[in-house]
Amino acid sequence: MHGYFPRAAAGALERALARAPAALLLGPRQCGKSTLARQLLAQRSDAVLLDLQDRADRARLQEPELFFEAHRHELICLDEIQLLPEFFSLLRAEIDRDRRPSRFLLLGSASGPLLRQSHESLAGRIAEVELTPFLLQEVAHAASWQQLWLRGGFPESLLSAAEDDSVAWREDFIRTFLGRDIAGLQLGLPLPLMERLWRLLAHSQGQTLNTSRLAGLLDLRSSRLQHLLAVLEQTFMLRRLPPLEANLSKRLVRSPKLYLRDSGLLHSLLGIESYDDLLAHPQAGESWEGFVIEQLIAAHPRWRPHFLRTSNGAELDLVLERGQRRRAYEIKLSKAPRVSRGFHELVGQLQPERAELIAPVDQAFEARPGIWVRPPHESSTPDRSLASPAP
Known part of the structure; x- marks a missing residue:
């Protein structure tokens, strides 16, 4: 196990969440997105993390409106969001019900489709931050x-x-x-x-x-x-x-x-x-x-x-x-x-x-x-x- 290395993008991610209802953290697979997100979430008492590669976590989203309602006052982090591209339209509807900042943190590994989805569905509602491998x-x-x-x-x-x-x-x-x-x-x-x-x-x-x-x-x-x-x-x-x-x-x-x-x-x-x-x-x-x-x-x-x-x-x-x-x-x-x-x-x-x-x-x-x-x-x-x- 390696210790945690502070990332240059951490401050930018926090500022993105502070001003926008949703933040999208993009970067290649295994560059540290999940680690950075978990470190940020560990500092909060109002956060829930779902890994969309995990069947149990995906099952919790079978009724997304009910899940969002149950966690409306928490930061919801969805890891590997590119696995559920149809979620962007659902997120738009949920954000339009409540546009408070720091509602969703999305992690993704494929910029092209994700950026198209976020721009088309979440324009004006999302801030994007790229995480590279170590600098x-x-x-x-x-x-x-x-x-x-x-x-x-x-x-x-x-x-x-x-x-x-x-x-x-x-x-x-x-x-x-x-x-x-x-x-x-x-x-x-x-x-x-x-x-x-x-x-x-x-x-x-x-x-x-x-x-x-x-x-x-x-x-x-x-x-x-x-x-x-x-x-x-x-x-x-x-x-x-x-x-x-x-x-x-x-x-x-x-x-x-x-x-x-x-x-x-x-x-x-x-x-x-x-x-x-x-x-x-x-x-x-x-x-x-x-x-x-x-x-x-x-x-x-x-x-x-x-x-x-x-x-x-x-x-x-x-x-x-x-x-x-x-x-x-x-x-x-x-x-x-x-x-x-x-x-x-x-x-x-x-x-x-x-x-x-x-x-x-x-x-x-x-x-x-x-x-x-x-x-x-x-x-x-x-x-x-x-x-x-x-x-």
Whole structure:
């Protein structure tokens, strides 16, 4: 058993419940949603938790109106809400009878269908919070950044007693995800094809999406491939990082970049089992880039993430945008990183409020006027507000 690790999203979840009748906590399976919810509920005397994977708990909802009436003055937490999508319309009717805040806490593992249901049925009644696997600042006292990068942020992987145990957990997770979660979506694809897609995506880490090439390798129509990529996004496994729409003089790359979001799962798909394996792997740089990008995006939830690349190769690995504000990042796997000419030129044209090079250095230093080199934990302190209201 591992001790409880305070999560950066906890405060955001409490604020979401304080202002809205319902809060939806989203994130991949086994990232800690249930643990966070139980920790929050343990601090209250007016809460009831139902796990919708449990038959007995589901039986208590056979007459939902009676259940809601019996617990109207309690916080009702429904775990694995994606198993009962028809409940969103029932929740709407119940909330409209009593719109007090902090009535429902919903936990879910598949963002696409859940977000559609919540937006359509609970617009103006629900606040959404995303929980990622562990972030750097959440586990700094228990794990090094090297360990977090190698093993990824899923609690059972990161906190395993031995490297072999971590590897075995991730391999089991991948098998279960493909064999149960993806199969449960009834996509009509054989398991070996989904396994091949995931491995191709691992070998495409940090590359721009070439739909025709990837579809050809899998013998799929491009439209079918796009649907599969959307499913992997909705289950929090894949990130398609969009290009920044910027008014610059140079031609820009318009295709999104692909990243498997958890570095530990990426490494398992690439056959990487140790830190030495990782440093020697030809995709170590792309893995580091994806790892840092996820840390930065999680720390800036109200900022829209992009990348920027010109046709001649100048690039900003990550641009965070919020209204008229921009922050630009270059990411390098080097103890002695140097600011690239392309990064310097694009920063000069874009004029972001912050320009940083993130690298595994021991301490921050100013590389050029206005451009700082920082270790990842110094740029991944979360913004205060992590909750976003449903439109």
